[in-house]
Amino acid sequence: MRTSKSTFAITFYLRKDKMKKDSFTPIFCRITIAGEAVSFNIHKDIRAELWDMENHKARGKSRESIEVNQTLDACHTILHNMYRDIFEKDNYVTAEKLKNSYLGISIDNTMLLLLFRNLIKDIEALVNITKAKATLQKYKVTYTRLSEFMKFKYNISDINVKEIKYQFISDFEIYLRTQANCSPNTTAKFIQFFKRVILIAQNNGWMQHNPFANYKIHFKKVDRGYLTDQELEIIKKKQFGIERLEKVRDIFVFACYTGLAYVDTYKLTYDNIQTGVDGKLWIITKRAKTDTIVTVPLLDVPLAIIEKYRGKQDNDKVLPTLSNQKMNSYLKEIGDLCRIEKRLSFHLARHTFASTTTLAKGVSIEAVSKMLGHTNIRTTQIYARVTENLISNEMNSLSTKLRINTLELPKTR
Numbered sequence: 001m002r003t004s005k006s007t008f009a010i011t012f013y014l015r016k017d018k019m020k021k022d023s024f025t026p027i028f029c030r031i032t033i034a035g036e037a038v039s040f041n042i043h044k045d046i047r048a049e050l051w052d053m054e055n056h057k058a059r060g061k062s063r064e065s066i067e068v069n070q071t072l073d074a075c076h077t078i079l080h081n082m083y084r085d086i087f088e089k090d091n092y093v094t095a096e097k098l099k100n101s102y103l104g105i106s107i108d109n110t111m112l113l114l115l116f117r118n119l120i121k122d123i124e125a126l127v128n129i130t131k132a133k134a135t136l137q138k139y140k141v142t143y144t145r146l147s148e149f150m151k152f153k154y155n156i157s158d159i160n161v162k163e164i165k166y167q168f169i170s171d172f173e174i175y176l177r178t179q180a181n182c183s184p185n186t187t188a189k190f191i192q193f194f195k196r197v198i199l200i201a202q203n204n205g206w207m208q209h210n211p212f213a214n215y216k217i218h219f220k221k222v223d224r225g226y227l228t229d230q231e232l233e234i235i236k237k238k239q240f241g242i243e244r245l246e247k248v249r250d251i252f253v254f255a256c257y258t259g260l261a262y263v264d265t266y267k268l269t270y271d272n273i274q275t276g277v278d279g280k281l282w283i284i285t286k287r288a289k290t291d292t293i294v295t296v297p298l299l300d301v302p303l304a305i306i307e308k309y310r311g312k313q314d315n316d317k318v319l320p321t322l323s324n325q326k327m328n329s330y331l332k333e334i335g336d337l338c339r340i341e342k343r344l345s346f347h348l349a350r351h352t353f354a355s356t357t358t359l360a361k362g363v364s365i366e367a368v369s370k371m372l373g374h375t376n377i378r379t380t381q382i383y384a385r386v387t388e389n390l391i392s393n394e395m396n397s398l399s400t401k402l403r404i405n406t407l408e409l410p411k412t413r
Contacts, residue, residue, distance in 0.1 A: 012056045232256055
């Protein structure tokens with residue numbers, strides 16, 4: 001990939017390994033640009049004895065030689081004109097691109113952003129079927145970032161996937177971290193979505209190499225926040241004089257005791273409140289993000305919240321959930337009023353459920369994984385923490401066992 005004109009050479013030569021019985025030999029053209037060379041058959045033959053190897057053309061003034069040289073001159077002129085046109089349009093030319101242009105090979109279906117747009121259309125068609133709107137939005141933002149990057153770094157509007165090398169990925173990462181001011185994990189996510197488009201191109205045979213072969217996508221391990229028992233109690237008992245804050249608090253607390261993500265809380269209907277295997281009420285639904293089954297036994301706190309808002313919403317919805325943006329905005333206000341220094345967001349409730357409500361109380365990670373709707377227990381381990389309360393409980397249990405064992409030891413005489 002280049003942003004300025006490069007070394008450009010055209011050479012004609014004979015492929016003697018393809019010589020026919022009458023000594024007629026096909027003429028090939030070699031295009032070299034910035035050290036990259038490609039060759040192709042110009043579909044013109046000449047008798048080998050008439051070829052001038054030093055000057056790369058036919059020798060003599062016979063009709064055959066004149067006709068061959070006219071063909072070579074025309075090919076040379078066309079290639080130079082195409083080189084100029086491509087450079088003026090895209091500000092860079094590769095040997096492969098020029099060859100394809102000359103041969104009339106359509107390369108539109110192997111252009112990166114075109115492939116990306118087609119993928120986005122496919123995802124749009126699957127929204128609310130197998131894909132979530134949030135997933136679609138992430139692909140759209142990645143597309144925008146890629147487009148902005150190519151204009152910034154290379155001054156191009158698109159690129160053939162065959163031309164994407166390791167350096168392109170590395171440059172994209174640097175752009176995201178610097179110009180786009182993305183965090184390490186946001187950068188890694190963008191590159192993950194970009195990689196999926198490359199995989200589509202590879203699976204369709206549109207590129208033979210894998211630019212990600214030696215590239216590692218790195219995610220930075222982060223300590224995901226959660227509320228302690230004390231902080232959760234403060235929020236639960238806080239009296240608000242504003243109805244909207246009370247509603248948002250109730251819905252947030254509901255999620256702290258059920259582990260539901262925002263979209264699943266928003267979509268929750270009474271059809272999802274069912275009698276479980278123990279004869280008690282459970283939430284039984286599917287995660288919008290992954291379409292996996294979620295089953296959560298309802299504790300007293302979420303049951304009380306369900307009853308508080310029963311029949312007050314349209315469309316059989318259980319809770320008066322606002323938009324995610326408004327919920328997070330009001331949660332910040334609630335955090336300030338409760339004097340909690342942690343930044344409250346709706347997703348914090350899911351982390352609190354995993355850490356404080358369940359794992360810290362001795363619920364197995366397998367059960368928590370099932371309630372969170374995770375398809376892989378390693379995902380649940382991201383939420384799992386060894387809290388001070390859990391350490392205290394475990395050590396108290398150990399202390400009791402050791403004390404019992406000590407009492408059972410035979411007394412020495």
